[in-house]
Amino acid sequence: MTYIDVSQPEPAVVATGIVKHFGPRAVLSNVDITVMRSQVHALIGANGSGKSTLSKIIAGFYRRDGGHISISGNAVPVNAGVAGTEAYGVRVVHQDLGLIDGVSVLENIAVGKGYTRTRVGTIDWGATNRRARAALAMVGLEGLDPAAAVDKLATWQRVAVACARALFDGLERVRLLILDEITAALPPGEVRLVLDLVRRLKELGAGILYVTHRFEEVMDVTDHITVLRDGKLLVSVPTSQTTTRQLVEWVSGDKVPEVDAVRTRIVSDVAVLEIDRLTTSRLKNVSLTISKGEICGVIGRAGCGRSALGRTLFGKERIVSGSLTLSGQRFTPHHPRDAIIRGVAYVPQDRQRAGILPGASVRENFTITNLSKITRGGRISGGRERGLVAQLIRHHNVIPADSEASIHNLSGGNQQKIVVGRWDLTDNILFVLDEPTEGVDAAARASIYNHIRACAAGGAAVLLLSSSLEEIADVCTRAICLTDGRITHEIEGDALNVRNMEHLLVGQISDFSPPPEPRRAMD
Ligand SMILES: Nc1ncnc2c1ncn2[C@@H]1O[C@H](COP(=O)(O)OP(=O)(O)OP(=O)(O)O)[C@@H](O)[C@H]1O
Ligand SMILES: [Mg+2]
Incomplete structure (x- = not known):
């Protein structure tokens, strides 16, 4: 010993x-x-x-x-x-x-x-x-x-x-x-x-x-x-x-923006996304409708199928049965490009592997989703591109404010600001955000929350996949709970608070016994 x-x-x-x-x-x-x-x-x-x-x-x-x-x-x-x-x-x-x-x-x-x-x-x-x-x-x-x-x-x-x-x-x-x-x-x-x-x-x-x-x-x-x-x-x-x-x-000085305290009201009951009995290798019979202006949270334990739902909506996972409808028209994404064309914005959880364009610059990482805004007659307009990127860097407070810096050399939180911010200027009708505030500081988190609300207020539907119950309670108008790929609960209104959600989820982890007292020795 x-x-x-x-x-x-x-x-x-x-x-x-x-x-x-x-x-x-x-x-x-x-x-x-x-x-x-x-x-x-x-x-x-x-x-x-x-x-x-x-x-x-x-x-x-x-x-x-x-x-x-x-x-x-x-x-x-x-x-x-x-x-x-x-x-x-x-x-x-x-x-x-x-x-x-x-x-x-x-x-x-x-x-x-x-x-x-x-x-x-x-x-x-x-x-x-x-x-x-x-x-x-x-x-x-x-x-x-x-x-x-x-x-x-x-x-x-x-x-x-x-x-x-x-x-x-x-x-x-x-x-x-x-x-x-x-x-x-x-x-x-x-x-x-x-x-x-x-x-x-x-x-x-x-x-x-x-x-x-x-x-x-x-x-x-x-x-x-x-x-x-x-x-x-x-x-x-x-x-x-x-x-x-x-x-x-x-940490933040005086830079933390106020988060809008009022939950966005559902501005319409016009459905943006209708999911009907969706079944994939990870999801079972999921049915859900999200309307214009709605921010719907998805909670669940690890492996519940939350990220799989996001990937499926972005054409990254195969649909086995069931159907999707987007703005009243059938939606069958086989590839992310099918989703982007239909106005789906997606922030994946795995920033390093699925989020950033590795080896590319801050500018390229911002413009990848905005090509139509910077091309004229099929060619990229340098002037437009510079203007657009400068605007996004300023708006999202990306540090360093250098459009030519390699994204690899940015801190984790600054990479995340770009992965979220690149969808800013696109005309999307559905935002699927998987852990959008992972690794970002308090100031950036507040501005991402305000941004999500602004998207919803502008008429988009938002699906927020998050492990933070505080985040879901603060930002969402409704939340569903996934368990083993199925929707097991739905909460909204005053019931949408951290305690209730904890109750739902902690009930599911009662099989975890706390670790015993630490030992101070080893073999
Ligand atoms: N390999 C690199 N080349 C150039 N600049 C770099 C490199 N690594 C880090 N930096 C820069 O150094 C600064 C500090 O980055 P660092 O990753 O240490 O921040 P951090 O405090 O860990 O931030 P976060 O909370 O976002 O993870 C950043 O401005 C970043 O862009
Ligand atoms: Mg870091």
């Missing part, structure tokens, strides 16, 4: 004077941060403020241009790289978790981390299994069979498996665990389970750098908070000495 002595507060990482430039732009200027062991340290700031860049520098993904980093008292050379930094004890769990579906929990945990070998060099499955079980026990999944398929797990369990992988090659070596937005897009009821997991990880003795946009979580689970603004350290305080209101001010 190796115990980590957590009785003496000791820094896990001390970073001072960190500087990073991308080309001529200073992205981090003289930033200091110290994360203690057994401390959950929040790193917060607006989209593009430098959180991911700082995390990536500490983890060795990026080389710093200036400053000093030491981990448990050992100076980390500037060229340590990812492998070198790992050897100092830094581990990262990214928002996308990096799990491979269709593969077992065991393989996901052990791949790339070294299987235990027998004396003749073959994989010692017995020993690898035991190590994997020990890592799973550390994250509260002691009962989980390592042979289970990772895609069959609840979302919070997938987060826990990703953490188990980070701890797999020996907890005694882990000094700092960086958790980058791991609670984005968790189904309701599961956020609590992931926060329990974070508390449990803290008890194991490593320092935890916790990157998030959710202030309730910051107040709930962290001990200390560092706020970045425009690549500079704004403030670093113990969580107990601040308030949510103060955090909003530090």
Whole structure:
């Protein structure tokens, strides 16, 4: 048994004077941060403020241009790289978790981390299994069979498996665990389970750098908070000495637009979208009508078919039976282009894989949906294009305000502003938005809500697929609940509140037992 002595507060990482430039732009200027062991340290700031860049520098993904980093008292050379930094004890769990579906929990945990070998060099499955079980026990999944398929797990369990992988090659070596937005897009009821997991990880003795946009979580689970603004350290305080209101001010300044408090009334009972007994590989007999001006939310647990519904409406999933009608005419999308022609706007959940045009510029990512607005006689008009893109960048507050920047080099939240904003100027009658505010800061979230309302007020129908019940309660006029691909409930009017929806969904997760008390030791 190796115990980590957590009785003496000791820094896990001390970073001072960190500087990073991308080309001529200073992205981090003289930033200091110290994360203690057994401390959950929040790193917060607006989209593009430098959180991911700082995390990536500490983890060795990026080389710093200036400053000093030491981990448990050992100076980390500037060229340590990812492998070198790992050897100092830094581990990262990214928002996308990096799990491979269709593969077992065991393989996901052990791949790339070294299987235990027998004396003749073959994989010692017995020993690898035991190590994997020990890592799973550390994250509260002691009962989980390592042979289970990772895609069959609840979302919070997938987060826990990703953490188990980070701890797999020996907890005694882990000094700092960086958790980058791991609670984005968790189904309701599961956020609590992931926060329990974070508390449990803290008890194991490593320092935890916790990157998030959710202030309730910051107040709930962290001990200390560092706020970045425009690549500079704004403030670093113990969580107990601040308030949510103060955090909003530090992160957003005075930039948070007011969200229109009045729910959009249904302006018409003219149906825009009629879904009649729709059945696909994921949906069963779904019937739903959405009228002009209506914002209809869709809630449900992970795997309920919510995203599948969005993909089907955008021609990305095959319809097995049933029919769709759009503005009174039969609608059978076989391909996204069929949907776009009929006036369907779509924001997919998976921004990296399905949302952005990778390798293309901000300009190209904006204009892909607006080609008809910038072409004349079949040719792109450069002047029109520049004007249009400048307008969209300004309106959505995209940072940097550079139309030629590669979309890859934008922060996650700024990419999301483009994926949502690119449908602004199109004449759409149906908006299908899957987690449109994932990863965006409070100011951008408020402006996306206002934008959704403006679309509905302009006569479009909106289908909002979201894991945030607050979002559904604030923005929607009605919501349906999907369970295993079927519509099981519908809520509207005053009944459309977080408590009722929680009640509906939490009833479905009563089979989740909370993880037992954390252990402070490992084999
Ligand atoms: N590889 C890169 N090349 C050029 N610029 C980059 C690169 N990576 C990040 N940047 C820029 O650095 C700034 C900080 O980005 P970063 O991703 O660190 O922000 P963030 O605080 O994590 O934001 P978000 O909340 O949106 O994830 C942004 O303006 C971004 O455009
Ligand atoms: Mg980021």
